[in-house]
Amino acid sequence: MSDTPILQGIDLKKTYQLGRLEVPVLHGASIQIQARAWTTILGTSGSGKSTLLHLLGGLDRPDKDSGDVLFKGASVWSRTNRQINRYRNHDIGFVFQFYHLLPELNIFENTLLPTMIAGSKLPKAQNKAKATKLLDQFGLGHRLSHRPRELSGGERQRAAIARALVNDPDVLLADEPTGNLDEETGNEILDVLSELYDGGLTVVMVTHNNEIACRGDVVVNLRDGHILEN
Amino acid sequence: MYQTLLTTRYLTSRVIPLIAVGAVALCVALVIVVVSVMTGFLDMVQSAGRTLMGDVIISYGISGLPHYGALQEQLEADPNILGATPIVDGWGLLRMPYPDSKAKQSETVQVWGIETESFSKVTDFSSSLQWKTPTDNQRDWLLLDAIKKNADEVRIGMDDAQWNAFVETVNTASSTLNFANANLWEDIKTSVTEEQWEQILALDERLSQPELVHKQGLALERNGKPGIVTGLHVSDGNERQRDGTYKVIRNDYWWLPRFDGTLTMLPVDSQGGIIEPESIIMPFVNEFQSGVFMIDESRIFVPIATAQSLLHLDAAEIIDVDDPTVVLGVDPARATSILIRGVEGINAIELRKIVHGIYDEFRASMPDNTLVLPPSRGDPGLSINTWEEQQRSFTGPVEKERELMRTLFSIVYLVVAALILSIFWSIVFEKTRDIGIMRSLGASRAGIVWIFLQYSLVIGILGSALGLLLGWAITKNINGIHEAMGNPPLALAISAFVFAGATCVYTFVRARSGMMLPIVLGSIGLITFAGIGGLVLFIRYIGGLVIWDASVYYFAVIPNNVDWPSAIVTVCGAVLFCVLGALIPSAKAADTDPVKALRHE
Numbered sequence: 001m002s003d004t005p006i007l008q009g010i011d012l013k014k015t016y017q018l019g020r021l022e023v024p025v026l027h028g029a030s031i032q033i034q035a036r037a038w039t040t041i042l043g044t045s046g047s048g049k050s051t052l053l054h055l056l057g058g059l060d061r062p063d064k065d066s067g068d069v070l071f072k073g074a075s076v077w078s079r080t081n082r083q084i085n086r087y088r089n090h091d092i093g094f095v096f097q098f099y100h101l102l103p104e105l106n107i108f109e110n111t112l113l114p115t116m117i118a119g120s121k122l123p124k125a126q127n128k129a130k131a132t133k134l135l136d137q138f139g140l141g142h143r144l145s146h147r148p149r150e151l152s153g154g155e156r157q158r159a160a161i162a163r164a165l166v167n168d169p170d171v172l173l174a175d176e177p178t179g180n181l182d183e184e185t186g187n188e189i190l191d192v193l194s195e196l197y198d199g200g201l202t203v204v205m206v207t208h209n210n211e212i213a214c215r216g217d218v219v220v221n222l223r224d225g226h227i228l229e230n
Numbered sequence: 231m232y233q234t235l236l237t238t239r240y241l242t243s244r245v246i247p248l249i250a251v252g253a254v255a256l257c258v259a260l261v262i263v264v265v266s267v268m269t270g271f272l273d274m275v276q277s278a279g280r281t282l283m284g285d286v287i288i289s290y291g292i293s294g295l296p297h298y299g300a301l302q303e304q305l306e307a308d309p310n311i312l313g314a315t316p317i318v319d320g321w322g323l324l325r326m327p328y329p330d331s332k333a334k335q336s337e338t339v340q341v342w343g344i345e346t347e348s349f350s351k352v353t354d355f356s357s358s359l360q361w362k363t364p365t366d367n368q369r370d371w372l373l374l375d376a377i378k379k380n381a382d383e384v385r386i387g388m389d390d391a392q393w394n395a396f397v398e399t400v401n402t403a404s405s406t407l408n409f410a411n412a413n414l415w416e417d418i419k420t421s422v423t424e425e426q427w428e429q430i431l432a433l434d435e436r437l438s439q440p441e442l443v444h445k446q447g448l449a450l451e452r453n454g455k456p457g458i459v460t461g462l463h464v465s466d467g468n469e470r471q472r473d474g475t476y477k478v479i480r481n482d483y484w485w486l487p488r489f490d491g492t493l494t495m496l497p498v499d500s501q502g503g504i505i506e507p508e509s510i511i512m513p514f515v516n517e518f519q520s521g522v523f524m525i526d527e528s529r530i531f532v533p534i535a536t537a538q539s540l541l542h543l544d545a546a547e548i549i550d551v552d553d554p555t556v557v558l559g560v561d562p563a564r565a566t567s568i569l570i571r572g573v574e575g576i577n578a579i580e581l582r583k584i585v586h587g588i589y590d591e592f593r594a595s596m597p598d599n600t601l602v603l604p605p606s607r608g609d610p611g612l613s614i615n616t617w618e619e620q621q622r623s624f625t626g627p628v629e630k631e632r633e634l635m636r637t638l639f640s641i642v643y644l645v646v647a648a649l650i651l652s653i654f655w656s657i658v659f660e661k662t663r664d665i666g667i668m669r670s671l672g673a674s675r676a677g678i679v680w681i682f683l684q685y686s687l688v689i690g691i692l693g694s695a696l697g698l699l700l701g702w703a704i705t706k707n708i709n710g711i712h713e714a715m716g717n718p719p720l721a722l723a724i725s726a727f728v729f730a731g732a733t734c735v736y737t738f739v740r741a742r743s744g745m746m747l748p749i750v751l752g753s754i755g756l757i758t759f760a761g762i763g764g765l766v767l768f769i770r771y772i773g774g775l776v777i778w779d780a781s782v783y784y785f786a787v788i789p790n791n792v793d794w795p796s797a798i799v800t801v802c803g804a805v806l807f808c809v810l811g812a813l814i815p816s817a818k819a820a821d822t823d824p825v826k827a828l829r830h831e
Contacts, residue, residue: 054825057670059669059670059823059824059825059828060823060824060825061823081674081675082674085672085673085674086672087672088669088670088671088672088824089671089672089673090672094670094671096828100663100666100667100670100828101667102236102664102667102668103664104236104239104240104243104244104664105235105236105239109235113232113668113671114671114672116231116232116235117232117668117671117672117673117677118672163671
């Protein structure tokens with residue numbers, strides 16, 4: 001590969017503490033994400049694929065003796081807290097299996113939340129226009145003032161994608177984005193991701209489903225915390 | 231700012247903040263009401279004692295102050311002093327008129343020999359006297375006593391028939407009067423001639439001049455002879471009622487001013503040895519109430535001369551030990567203390583300083599040839615105290631009670647603090663997943679904590695402001711509320727039962743759907759309403775409920791002044807605990823990795 005990967009995981013290890021038991025989840029996984037590519041991380045449940053995504057997205061910290069995550073060639077985990085916050089907010093967009101929208105905010109406010117957290121350098125009106133545009137794009141233009149609980153699963157996931165994109169991140173990390181949806185709705189979501197990918201966005205998606213995995217350019221197989229093949 | 235948006239949403243879109251505000255308000259109100267009432271109560275106890283003590287007290291309990299009259303004059307000459315009065319203070323046994331059998335009961339009493347005129351100036355003696363004029367019933371008893379004691383005199387001028395009828399009337403009344411009002415006064419007045427009536431009334435001057443009851447109390451004498459005024463709780467015949475008034479048991483039979491009592495005191499010689507006890511029979515002329523139970527249950531007033539003679543503190547000749555016929559001089563009469571009242575506006579501590587000066591002058595002004603000198607200020611037996619200092623010695627138990635109350639209050643505070651902490655803990659704990667979401671979107675830890683700081687500040691301030699208002703309203707109206715609780719209106723019971731019925735119907739209708747919540751809520755409602763209704767009926771059945779029983783607390787009304795310093799401390803404390811309760815768990819949640827927080831269900 002000629003280009004420098006936009007996102008790189010190098011020898012990532014992660015062990016969880018379950019009571020007194022230490023459960024190793026990742027045993028030194030390395031992965032390279034090319035810019036504007038759709039990378040799918042495929043693995044059975046418990047293989048450590050979500051953990052890998054969390055480490056890449058700055059949501060979870062790798063073990064001490066572990067390697068690092070490089071974003072555009074620079075270390076993520078040696079940054080200050082403030083810089084990591086900014087990385088989560090600005091450089092990465094995260095989509096979760098269970099949407100994780102705030103129940104007290106309506107769809108519009110949920111979408112706008114990352115810009116508010118950023119302290120928004122852009123004028124507010126511009127952010128609002130951005131959020132509206134994204135929601136329109138995902139067919140939620142008429143749902144702006146609805147609360148998440150008033151929406152279907154697919155709608156919620158589309159709102160969550162809009163939220164992930166509102167700060168124009170370089171990479172979209174999607175953790176089983178269709179895992180909680182029926183097949184048809186799941187396909188709708190994948191279509192949305194495809195569109196974004198076509199528009200030049202770097203997409204990293206985690207799934208356990210072989211059929212879905214074929215959507216990507218690159219499929220990374222993960223088994224028991226080890227990367228098997230690219 | 232996303233924090234303000236979220237705080238607003240958290241506050242407005244859920245019931246929990248309302249419950250939290252309510253809980254904080256109730257806690258704050260509870261503490262304010264309890265503290266205000268207790269503080270007010272203790273203040274009342276302390277200040278009630280002052281009315282019977284003056285501002286500053288000079289006392290020399292060992293053998294009494296000689297030349298107290300001169301000291302009193304010098305004190306009264308000072309423009310800062312309104313009055314000074316000598317007291318002879320000692321303990322004695324008072325033989326009471328009851329029971330009816332020959333073996334009478336005796337009470338241990340603290341005898342205060344007083345000079346009534348100056349004593350009234352220094353204390354509120356006059357207004358503390360219980361009986362101003364006799365009631366109709368008491369007057370009938372006086373009339374009956376007078377007739378029975380002077381039967382021979384009354385009979386003069388009556389023929390046998392009239393006398394028999396008269397005796398009949400008196401006997402009937404005398405047996406009735408023990409349990410019910412008899413119309414003795416009118417019955418006798420109509421059955422005798424005007425002249426005879428005049429004669430009967432002349433047997434006891436209190437009959438024609440009812441105000442004499444008060445006057446005799448003030449003067450401590452009846453018909454020129456010394457009398458006793460006792461504390462209202464010295465006699466077992468006085469029963470305090472729920473409304474704080476007094477009733478004399480057996481339908482005024484044991485009204486003390488009808489009777490005589492025997493006072494016995496133990497005089498002490500100059501070396502502190504005990505001499506033969508001295509006794510005197512004196513009529514009871516009135517009773518007084520200071521408001522302090524410890525005083526009212528044991529103190530009696532007699533004229534100072536009586537107390538002096540009982541205690542051998544009256545003037546006596548000093549004779550030569552070697553030759554008893556040679557009189558060396560006179561040992562002046564003594565007083566054990568002098569009570570001093572300052573003019574309006576002077577505080578007790580300033581007054582004490584002035585009294586110090588006057589006392590020194592008084593002692594220096596004694597002529598050189600004085601046989602018996604008053605003690606110098608360095609004498610350890612001599613004390614010059616403010617009323618507060620003096621109170622301390624005999625309201626010790628009250629002080630202890632106050633300490634106990636403080637301890638109890640701090641426990642109440644702790645309970646309230648723990649409650650508020652746990653409410654916020656659970657609110658924030660429930661929001662852990664939201665915190666994880668925000669953290670994964672790049673929110674900083676401080677940013678997260680700020681949300682809950684605002685949240686808890688709003689709830690804390692709102693809750694304690696409401697609590698302050700509620701506490702103030704309850705405290706101000708506590709006597710009315712107490713009254714209403716004691717005598718709840720029947721309408722309350724009826725409406726409670728109507729609500730209970732409605733809840734019952736609602737529960738049955740909703741229960742058909744098989745849902746549990748309506749059944750649970752309906753049952754709670756049913757039990758609550760039926761309980762309220764039942765309680766009201768029960769209270770009405772037992773004739774009213776009294777929580778603040780005036781016969782226990784010795785004040786007819788519940789103190790209703792808000793203790794503002796405590797109230798402000800309470801409000802600040804409540805806000806502080808709200809903030810702490812929110813800060814600790816939110817800081818903890820903000821510190822966990824977003825992934826862990828996200829997994830929180």
